[in-house]
Amino acid sequence: MSAPLLAVEGLCVEIPTQRGIVQAVRGVSFTVERGETFALVGESGSGKTMTCPAILRLIHPPGRISGGRVTFQGRNLARLPERDLERIRGSGFVMVFQDPMSALNPVLTVEEQIAEALPWGRPYSRRDRALDLLRRVGIPDPERRLRAYPHQLSGGQRQRVMLAIALARQPALLLADEPTTALDVTIQAQILRLIVTLQKEYGMALILVTHDLGVVYHMVDRVAVMYAGQIMELAAKGDLFARPRHPYTIGLIRSVPSIDRRRPLAPIPGSPPDLIGLGPGCPFAPRCAWASDECRTGEIPFVRVGDGHWSRCLKADLLEAEAGG
Numbered sequence: 001m002s003a004p005l006l007a008v009e010g011l012c013v014e015i016p017t018q019r020g021i022v023q024a025v026r027g028v029s030f031t032v033e034r035g036e037t038f039a040l041v042g043e044s045g046s047g048k049t050m051t052c053p054a055i056l057r058l059i060h061p062p063g064r065i066s067g068g069r070v071t072f073q074g075r076n077l078a079r080l081p082e083r084d085l086e087r088i089r090g091s092g093f094v095m096v097f098q099d100p101m102s103a104l105n106p107v108l109t110v111e112e113q114i115a116e117a118l119p120w121g122r123p124y125s126r127r128d129r130a131l132d133l134l135r136r137v138g139i140p141d142p143e144r145r146l147r148a149y150p151h152q153l154s155g156g157q158r159q160r161v162m163l164a165i166a167l168a169r170q171p172a173l174l175l176a177d178e179p180t181t182a183l184d185v186t187i188q189a190q191i192l193r194l195i196v197t198l199q200k201e202y203g204m205a206l207i208l209v210t211h212d213l214g215v216v217y218h219m220v221d222r223v224a225v226m227y228a229g230q231i232m233e234l235a236a237k238g239d240l241f242a243r244p245r246h247p248y249t250i251g252l253i254r255s256v257p258s259i260d261r262r263r264p265l266a267p268i269p270g271s272p273p274d275l276i277g278l279g280p281g282c283p284f285a286p287r288c289a290w291a292s293d294e295c296r297t298g299e300i301p302f303v304r305v306g307d308g309h310w311s312r313c314l315k316a317d318l319l320e321a322e323a324g325g
């Protein structure tokens with residue numbers, strides 16, 4: 001078997017604050033294969049957003065990467081000089097942000113921004129390439145839009161332009177952190193579908209970060225469910241929904257109306273823990289119907305519960321019976 005495109009092992013991020021050290025990411029490990037669609041899912045505050053720049057070694061002080069290792073295309077990113085990292089950030093990975101306005105340059109036209117992202121030395125003109133990319137991302141009247149500035153576009157169009165810029169770089173991996181939450185619901189669905197369609201067409205891998213398990217259901221190959229800075233469950237999408245092996249995942253599935261139509265909607269009671277001064281034990285235990293004393297005090301290992309299926313739960317075996325019923 002060849003090495004994965006991306007391997008994240010034991011990644012930790014800490015942010016010192018007045019109140020103490022926030023442990024935003026606590027030993028996150030996963031791999032992404034070439035061309036794969038991978039999702040990081042979890043409630044707000046679970047550490048999804050901090051994980052993305054940490055992969056790229058872009059955590060700004062006082063925040064810091066306090067542990068772990070990231071291998072991209074076989075190279076340990078911690079060992080690379082900043083110059084090589086910059087190159088990888090520019091073309092190896094591309095991030096698509098929640099708010100495209102902050103990522104687009106307000107004083108450059110759409111054409112200038114796409115052209116800037118195109119690699120040098122292409123045999124055809126940059127303008128034609130830019131125009132072609134705008135067509136690919138479904139921008140109406142692309143000739144006119146080439147001359148537009150970001151503020152002249154709608155939110156959905158700006159997100160399409162971001163995607164055109166990302167495609168111009170032809171990255172091996174696209175990282176999209178809640179790319180559509182700022183948009184209205186119908187546009188959200190269109191843009192997400194477009195991202196996944198183009199990702200497959202261009203052979204890019206995608207890490208899609210979302211709090212919405214409903215989105216994941218239709219779009220991705222594999223899912224990592226995050227809670228309190230840890231991955232609680234990791235599985236192929238089909239296995240995750242058919243045989244969830246972590247109470248938090250079960251809770252999430254039951255709280256999404258479009259997935260679990262058999263039961264009444266049931267939000268998970270309680271709220272996520274404070275990420276300052278977390279002790280051993282499962283961080284989900286206070287909200288978990290299955291929790292026992294050992295869950296509250298012991299170290300909870302991440303164990304294999306099936307083919308490519310992992311759970312960080314001492315009761316994973318009990319849940320198998322539960323989910324089947």
Ligand SMILES: Nc1ncnc2c1ncn2[C@@H]1O[C@H](COP(=O)(O)OP(=O)(O)O)[C@@H](O)[C@H]1O
Nearest residue numbers: 015017022024043044045046047048049050275
């Ligand atoms: N600049 C910051 N200072 C202090 N705490 C932060 C900062 N940014 C994020 N956090 C904390 O880190 C944790 C993870 O945040 P984040 O990665 O943004 O979660 P998510 O994207 O899953 O909503 C949260 O508890 C959040 O409050």
Ligand SMILES: [Mg+2]
Nearest residue numbers: 048049050178
């Ligand atoms: Mg976030």
